[in-house]
Amino acid sequence: MRERIHFFHTNDLHSHFGFWPRMQSFIKAQRKVYATRNEPSFLFDIGDHMDRSNIYTEATLGRGNVEILNAAQYDVVTIGNNEGITLSYEELRTLYAEAEFEVVVANLQALDGENPQWLKPYTILTTKFGTKIAVIGATAQFDAFYRALNWEVSEPRAKLIELAISLRDQVDIILCLSHLGITEDELLAKECAAIDVIFGSHTHHILPEGKLVNDVLLTGGGKFGQFIGHLTIEFDHDSKCIVDKLDTLYENALLPEVDGETAWLNTLHEHAKTLLEQPYFTTTKTYFKEWFHRSQLSNLFAHALLDYTQADCAMFNAGIFVEDMNKGDISAYDIHKILPHPINTCVLHLTGSELKEVFLQTKNEEWPLLEIKGLGFRGVIFGKLLTYSFKMNDKRELIVNGQVADPEKIYKLATLDLFTFGYFFPNFKYAKKEYFLPLFLRDIFRESCKMKFK
Secondary structure (H helix, E strand, O other): OEEEEEEEEEOOOOOOOOOHHHHHHHHHHHHHHHHHOOOOEEEEEOOOOOOOOOHHHHHHOOHHHHHHHHHOOOOEEOOOHHHHOOOOHHHHHOOOOOOOOEEEOOOEEEOOOOOOOOEEOEEEEEOOOOOEEEEEEEEOOOHHHHHHOOEEEOOHHHHHHHHHHHHOOOOOEEEEEEEOOHHHHHHHHHHOOOOOEEEEOOOOOEEEEEEEEOOEEEEEEOOOOOEEEEEEEEEEOOOOEEEEEEEEEEEHHHOOOOOOHHHHHHHHHHHHHHHHOOEEEEEOOOEOOOOOOOOHHHHHHHHHHHHHHOOOEEEEEHHHOOOOEOOEEEEHHHHHHHOOOOOEEEEEEEEHHHHHHHHHHOOOOOHHHOOOOEOOEOOOOOOOEEEEOEEEOOOOOEEEOOEEOOOOOEEEEEEEHHHHHOOOOHHHHHOEEEEEEEEEHHHHHHHHHHHHOO
């Protein structure tokens, strides 16, 4: 007997709900058809379903995403970095308390206290014909962030290999939900042929028909709800082997629109706005943003950053301000529109000579117009790099807080965590640093403004 099993999968939605109703309508209809054929089907999400740049996710702290996944009848999910490191310890610990699906993350555990009940290294699904399917999962290893939030995240590949080998004789099929990225997926496949399929995410790669590496099928469905993935496995019960596995992507923009899409999205937005509309403070004038030089808004933010971190100086890009701060009552909803990014503050310890090199790099003329995506940035363009409390004088000496900098002295630079990943400033990856979690930039800005305008 040969059994055909279907697995629908989504990844890296980042709370882009625009196509969600038609996606789930399509999946539901397909699963209904397969049920009439006695062909089992399952539904997986591979992490970063939520993103706090979305106002509904922000207002519900991800609980709304869980409700949406419940309503769509997901079977198993893993977490991405947006679930893992953009919530406080308590917020993540309770995030899936009402989940009606399994959550598998093999490389995460609480540093202090017991793990939440939802946190499992794997689960086993069984079809009506008795086929046992192990689903394992892991998330990207952002050590410094997780540790600051009271979680320990271990090296994922070793954990997954150990788990797959231990489960191989107990089940018929092993599937991996990997929020690790395409490079890690390829390495995992080369090192562990015990895994049958690796569902990929995190790097937003697109594999229209999957990719075979060491006879392990890799998938990739892009980002932001671009695609639905559909894996079909044909399992032979006589030989106890998979005889065929095929992955297909459906482009959601091409699916037929369903009734009520716009109304559903508006309902999410209005609910979020209601939750966040309580005024925090009142301003007597509008604070305008500027993307190519300092502004009233950037000056306010720099003061907040320096006061919060007690650093010697600060640096950030002007593009972080998406909207002006208008005159009048300012609520959490307004602050979120100004600073929607899931970005934290970081303080780097740099010598005077290293800080001078940083200042020179900020003059890169190509950066202000960059339209970057990722690294937590959710703005339009990068904008000019702004520096506060450090500058160069006519003698090309670095001045920090009015004094010529000592090349050997250590200074504290308050900046954004996105700069510590090495894309703009490679040396930042190796500098001593302190991450200020779980507060986002908007939280620091809001609390400073509450004090200023009270």
